[in-house]
Structures are given as structure tokens and as C-alpha cells.
Amino acid sequence: MKAILLRRPGGPEALEYVEVPTPVPGEGKVLVKADTIGVSMPEVLVRRGTYAWMPPLPAIPGIELSGTVSLRNAEAARFALDSLLEGDGFEPSVPRKFFGWPVDPPVVS
Numbered sequence: 001m002k003a004i005l006l007r008r009p010g011g012p013e014a015l016e017y018v019e020v021p022t023p024v025p026g027e028g029k030v031l032v033k034a035d036t037i038g039v040s041m042p043e044v045l046v047r048r049g050t051y052a053w054m055p056p057l058p059a060i061p062g063i064e065l066s067g068t069v070s071l072r073n074a075e076a077a078r079f080a081l082d083s084l085l086e087g088d089g090f091e092p093s094v095p096r097k098f099f100g101w102p103v104d105p106p107v108v109s
Contacts, residue, residue, distance in 0.1 A: 007058045009049025015061075024071075030079050031071035038064035 005016045025031040043061040045051035066086035069079045079085075 003060050004062070005058050005060055006047055009047065009054075009057075012047075014047060020060075025073060025076070027073065028075050029073070030069045030076045030085075032067040032085050033070040034065045034067040036066045037062040040064065 001020060001022045003018060003020045005018045005020070006014060007016065008014055023031065039062050042051055043063070046054060046059065047061065064087075066084065068082050068084055069076075070081065072079055072081065
């Protein structure tokens with residue numbers, strides 16, 4: 001899958017469009033295909049290297065998103081495939097096109 005990757009702080013040129021492995025959901029998580037990803041001012045400040053808390057780099061920006069469940073394990077059976085999920089606060093190193101989500105996400109629609 002493709003992702004935007006930040007390896008070092010800088011201007012927009014510091015963002016790289018790269019191929020990364022599609023994650024596999026771990027125990028207690030579902031795999032969500034992201035349809036919409038928001039990038040807010042904290043991500044801009046991280047890219048610039050001026051945010052008060054800097055994630056470990058490399059990082060993939062965009063922590064606010066919505067998407068659909070594309071894969072689940074037995075612990076996440078209450079989430080139907082293709083059900084909609086939305087939320088924020090994801091790990092900055094996890095690819096955003098698909099990502100693992102805890103069984104108790106912030107919002108279920």
C-alpha cells in the first residue's frame with residue numbers, strides 16, 4: 001500500500017510518498033481501510049519539527065480518520081465487515097490506508 005512518510009522534519013519536501021506493508025490486525029484489533037484522513041495543525045508542526053511533543057521518526061501523519069472494517073479476528077466479531085469507524089489518536093508509525101484499531105474504538109457508527 002502507499003503512504004506519506006516523514007523521516008525528518010522540514011518543509012513539504014520532507015514528505016515522501018512510499019510503498020509500505022499493509023498491517024495485519026493484532027489480537028483485539030480490527031483492520032480498517034481509511035476512506036478519509038485529516039491532517040491538522042499538530043501534524044504540520046510535527047513536519048516542521050516545532051511541535052512540543054515529537055513522535056519517533058519515521059512517522060506517517062494523519063491521526064483523524066474514518067473508514068470501514070476490512071478484516072477482523074475472533075475477538076472483534078461484534079464489528080461487521082464494512083461497518084464504519086471513525087476516531088483519532090492513532091500511533092504515528094502505523095500506515096493510514098489500513099490500520100489496526102482496538103476492539104473498543106472511540107466512535108462506532
